[in-house]
Amino acid sequence: MRIEYGILVIYNQPIERSSSYATFKDQLSILVADNSTTQELRNNNRRQVEQDGNFYLDMKGNQGLSKAYNQAISWIQQKEQKSCFVLIMDDDTIFGNDFLQKATQEMNSKQADVYVPIVKAEKQILSPCTIHNGRIKAIHSLLSVHEDTISAINSGMIVSLNVYQKIRYNENLFLEYIDHDFIRQLKQHKYSIHVLQQEIQQNFSVFENDKASAKTRFSILKKDLHVFYGKSLSQHFLYKSILWKRKLRAVIQYKDLSIVWKW
Incomplete structure (x- = not known):
């Protein structure tokens, strides 16, 4: 088995600032899908990525995470005829060399279709996690992880790469819950998932430091949650409860009670 390619979606920042790109730029063939909104930044990123001997995909603006992933996958499928594995990475994830x-x-030593590492934010386990009746919960021990949840x-x-012949990332989702939707599709198609013992660190935050950016992110979350949970009445309460939790966190962070009715 070989990990041949890496996919990295970047948005409005120089590629040099990406910790994951710095780690793998000389270890993998990395395809950088650039969702940045300025032509100058995209040009600079293209120049650096190609100078490093990697590959660049200009999304010509922010097309969303799922579309960037899917275009990157299509690019790799056209180039790669052999069976191989693809590493998906966030721009700010910290991997060991x-x-x-x-x-x-x-x-x-363990054959599977998909492998997921242990992702932590400091000591908290972010991934893997569990999902039951649509509710996603963090775990405290890997013993809590089971194939069905x-x-x-x-x-x-x-x-x-064979997995992507049957399923892709849901392009009705712009940013949020794309990964959980993908896992849901994997289960529907009976693909196997194995949890690696390798740990990585994620710079994780629910809200942006800037309130305007946080409001935009909340608007995206609202739309994506509606897609993820659908129109089922049984999921409506869960959908609303997640939004209210995010609102309350923003109220506390920005000390602005008007967020409750303005967002």
């Missing part, structure tokens, strides 16, 4: 080596060793985030996920 030996991540690929150790992950490959573990993959050779597992979910995970995209960062660090290693996916067989």
Whole structure:
């Protein structure tokens, strides 16, 4: 088994600032899908990525995470005829320099279609997590993870290129819950998921530091949650409860009670 490609979606920042790109730019063939909104920044990113011997995909503006992933996958499928694995990474994830080596060793001893690492924010486990009746919960121990209830985030996920022949990322989702929807599709198609023993660190925050950006992110979340949970009445309360939790966190963070009715 071999991890041949990496996919990195970047948005409105120079590629040089990406910790994950810095780790793997000389270890993998990385395809950078650039959702940045300014031509100058995209040009600079293209120049740097190609100078490093990697590959650049200009999304010509922010097309959303799922579309960027899917176009990157299509690009790789056209180029790669052999079976291989693709590493999905966030731009700010911190990987060990030996991540690929150790992950490959573990993959050779345990066959699966998809591998997910242990993703932490400091000591908290962000991924894998569990999902039951639509409710996503963090875990405190890997003993809580079972095949029927597992979910995970995209960062660090290693996916067989064969998987993408049947399923893709849901382009009705712009940013949020894309990973959980993808895991849901994997289960529907009976693909196998294995949790790696490799740990990575994620710079994770629910809201942006800037309130205007946070409001935009909340608007995206609202739309994406509606897609993820659908029109089922049984999921409506869960949909509303997640939105209210996010609102209350924003009220506390920005000390602005008007967020309750303005957002």
